[in-house]
Amino acid sequence: MKSLYCLKFRHGIAAVLVLVTLIFSASCSRQSGPAPVADKPAIPLHPLNPLDTNEIKLVKEVLLGEGKIDTTYRFYLINLNEPPKSEMLAYKDGDEFRREAFVSVYERASNKTYESVIDLKSRKVLSFVNVPGVTPGAFLRDSVADELLKNDEAWMAGLKARGIHPDSVSTSIVFAGDMGIAPPDHRELICAPEYKNKKYKELLVDGLVAYVDLTDSKVLKVLDDGGKGFYKPEDIGYFDADSGEVLLPKTKPLKVSQPEGTTYTVDGFQVTGKSWSFRVGLHNREGLVIYDAKFNDNGIMRPVVYRASLAEMYVPYGSTDLTHAAWNYFDGGAYRMGQAWPKHMNALKAGADVPENASFLQGIFHNEKGVPAYMDSMIAVFEESPGPITRHGTFAHDARNIAVKYFTQIGNYDYGFKWIFREDGTIDLKAELTGIVGIKGVNRTTDLPGASDDSFNGIYYGTLVAPHVEAVNHQHFFSFRLDLDVDGRENIVEEMNTVALPASASNPWNNAFIKQMSLIKTEAEGQRNMNNATNRHWMVADAKAVNSLGQQKSYVIMPGHNASPLAAPGSGPRKMADFLENQFWVTAYKEREAYPAGDYPNTRGLLDGLPKMVQDNESVEGKDVVLWYNMGITHIVRPEDWPVMNVHTIGFSLVPFGFFDKNPAATTKTTPERPKVIVMDKPVPPDFTKCVPLPQEKSAMMQPKPKRTKG
Template sequence: MKAHPLAMITADEIRAARRILSTAGHLGEHVRFAYLGPEEPAKADLLAYSPGDLVDRRLRVLLLDRATGQSHDTIVSVTRGVVDSFEPIDPVSAGQPPILVEEFEAVQRIVDADEAWGKALARRGLTPETVRACPLSAGHYDHPEESGRRIVRSFGFHQDHEHDHPWAHPVDGLVAYVDLIAGTVLRVIDEELTEIPREAGNFDDPAYTGPHRTSLRPIEITQPEGPSFTVEDGVVHWENWTLRLGFNVREGLTLHQISFRDRDQGRDRMIVHRASIAEMVVPYADPSPVRFWQNYFDQGEYLFGRFTSSLEQGCDCLGEIHYTDVVMADESGEPQTIANAICMHEEDYGVLWKHSDLFTGSNETRRQRRLVISFFTTVGNYDYGFYWYLYLDGTLACECKATGMLFTSAYPAGGREYAGHVAPGLAAPFHQHLFSARLDMAVDGHTNAVDEVDVVSVPIGEDNPYGNAFTRRFTRLATEDQAARMADPVAGRTWRISNPQVTNRLGQPVAYTLVPEGRPALLADPASSIAARAAFATRHLWVTRHADDERYPAGELINQHRGGAGLPAWTAAGRDLDGEDIVVWHTFGLTHFPRPEDWPIMPVEHAGFTLRPVGFFDRTPTLDVPSSSAAHCHDE
């Protein structure tokens, strides 16, 4: 095939993979596609690729037999029409494939038919017909009866009518453990009888919200001459930036081969080989018998890419918009298209630089602009928007916008120690949203190194008699075991990623600096199950030697895995990092203590990080940015 090795999956390729697997005898009435995504070529092959080269397009497929629970990890070449590998998955040692939407839907029928669940609801004056099952991933807690079984745990939420948001009415103190293969309830825990909150949470019902305000006047963002960027065959050009778009059902949006055209040097300079959000975890803080297990990996367990929203102009994106559709496989292995999945547009971002000079009378202002590449996904009650920002000055940033509805519990008269009181009788447990950015760095090439940079006060002494001095301390993170680090806002801690083989005109190694927000990492006890399973979230920074098969920070199969996979396993080798091909992993996110203002709909919370050039350029790379036109800015 002549398609680029990183081109997005097509509907024809998905159909071909299904046909190849069927011909090989690997499909059947009960076999489902738990995952289908691109098997990206080895990095060395990508770097050696030239346009026109033949490409072996391969897909990775996880198959699950819903009748037996047996699953297989397969690699299919749609170019050669063969199954390259077909390996059984041991659920005890390796974990389970991601949970199917079909399985989530089945849980309602399973609990509705269970006698113990029905009795627990009757004790609360409810019937199964009015209670929505909310199944969630089970985690791993060494329960012997769950070993090797495919398990979810389900809460219940009362729904008054078809359009009533059930998140407002948690049936608290009750949870069912469900065997998805057997189609039965293993166990019902009926721990506490609490009053079901009655206040509605119907944020989309004018009868609840009241009339909409009429004082907001329209804002129109126009580009009469069209946008400044181009997109062709997945390759984006904007100002000096070039990159390739990617998408898969697990990570969602991915960015590849990000480079910046240095006009002073007359060449395109690589910055990042591949960038993605490679995992996220949402750990909850309620230790009660019905909620202690509540934590989920929205990517590894649920595949949040499959819940990608179709974006709408004027609602999700403003301005001159370019949309990209994505194709993924449904659980029967048939292609489905999500229209307008990726949004791309330009934004004005205020002043880029400005100076009014005392001596020369010069008065110059330039405006900053950024290219925004984004997608939104809805996973249950929460909605997440992921935004990658490219700026005129060579800065690259990522932001998550978290919104949606709170995951709720009841708030009894005695209160909840580990939950916020958000409405009468209604609580929402404390929790975190922690994301792992995987940044396969290539700062002017693939030989990079990382220094931790702290600000340091200098005590009064012979060289600092008046005590005004301060400086920086650089610590080279030379091996993987040294490079598992925490942010330190008090020290202004950043991490500088440099290329020791390339220097700027001042003789300094060219570099980009990772600027963290420095919010809390995982707050669960180090001995907890979630700390073992989400070990990546216990540190703000990890650095590893590049390896093609090290893609996901918590390991390949997260669902019901006992933990220890991914970053802690890889970094135990303590491989050298200094001047090597490295991957930087950054944990960022939110610690959420829910407040009344988050109910019934949560205004966006922001979390992210920034990559800034530090000595990468020989001078300001925006000297050639023109001043705004006379129609928008008075220019004397």
């Protein structure tokens, strides 16, 4: 599965790199498709509303007006500068609130990146500072690598030796990251030739690679294998979405309707159902964001999640040649979840992406010049009934979930993210992977042993999906930032392991097993990994009170399928993604600690992200805590994944554990009961003396990481 940068450039991205910020612009409509802007109802004012079109325009106007930038600067990021959490928790409808924009701009002439905060009410710049040692993601001007290489003797000689006319190819580029040789704050690219002809361009010319430093405008190094790699033009019949067909027999229509209307309402960006209320947003870097999720427990709105989002997505590839070894994509931090390419952001389709009863929300993008652009139907909100939520004998109750879904195209891949709010208090996250796998041109036409292609003991680094077309082995990692406030901001985090008891007089049949709880006291202790053998889970609980049964009122992260990074420790890809050293992290809340790989992850000469956050090893007992959950898959491609793969789904759940005294979705009581709590007069957990030390299966991962050096 090939990710954004290579794919985009292999799809002619150098001609269409348009950096954008996704922001909602309208209330919901009942079906997908563009709606006239003039018909959009006014959106209720709220501090967490995304920036509108006029505000995006105002950002550029203010910066130019105060002389902070000129027209040569490029906008990497324009977002709402979210108010501090303390202000939001105190906010009530009708209160005055700040309205600010956060901006990241780049000046190519000086190779400097600036961050700015702008007061949109007073129309003035509050701050404008240089961030040293970093460089933001992709820009149109990065295509200058093509011009530099056409003036390089070694590059041109490599093309000539292969019989390739230089005018017949352009350059496919990817950020070098820790694979590079330029200074870490330079815009360094690893480049390979690709044919301009639409039939041939999907397979790169293998074996000719260049390091290009855009900051100094020079070619640093050219590597040439002498023509051993595959370089001939090959029409592989790359999937064309406009002419694609499903080969399965046609089915009869399946209609989903709610003739009496929905049991939820959407007011601007606020979604309110009978069990859940929450806000949605589209963040220019993170995509879909969930805010302020509360459960209606018999009339009491109990906080569960303050903010939840996909904070980073990382896709590394596993082939040994430099071109594909450099395919290590930060699809969030460097490419902003595909939102930098509005031409490739397709609206959700009712009846395919989401059911026909969905409501749709729109978004506003901006390009690298700070000009906004409107797009319809980017997020869907809908009710679904996937089956019974509970049943026994003659009793059965259908599940009625509220789902929020968002799809994005990042190069050759399409990713869907669906947050599901269930009536029993559970929140599910489902990630859907589809699109086209990342490919490499190879000499072989069969996977039988004996081909001349690179391999390890005859085993190839990918799967042949067509003659001369290898789908490269790779991984996808999704890093979620989960700011849980379980019945308030004062929480504790515990790890739960299930263990078998040793044979003894008290266990005469040798069949007993128990749960063991371990309190996570510090950020260093909060660096953990899954253990399927012990059914490991992590619990976030109220530090002030327990339920009426004397049990902690908590939510549990229930992991699903997962993976660990396969690049070797100390390798460039492993250093770039050091936040993946643990599948679970706990940090004490800080306002600007938002991204696990750092603010500018394609610049990896600095210690940043989660390893930097935990250096002070703060206490997390009774604090406002943030959980970071890394979820991954290893994709060994099947022939059935070509020419376009079917949806593959992974996910996790946030499940109440003692948060309620009984099942909130089914009760035999005729009179609803209000939640009962016992306020503690001492720190919890109440069974603190029974907590055991954290298991140390991977003790090397338990300490803050040392400062990283460039390598």
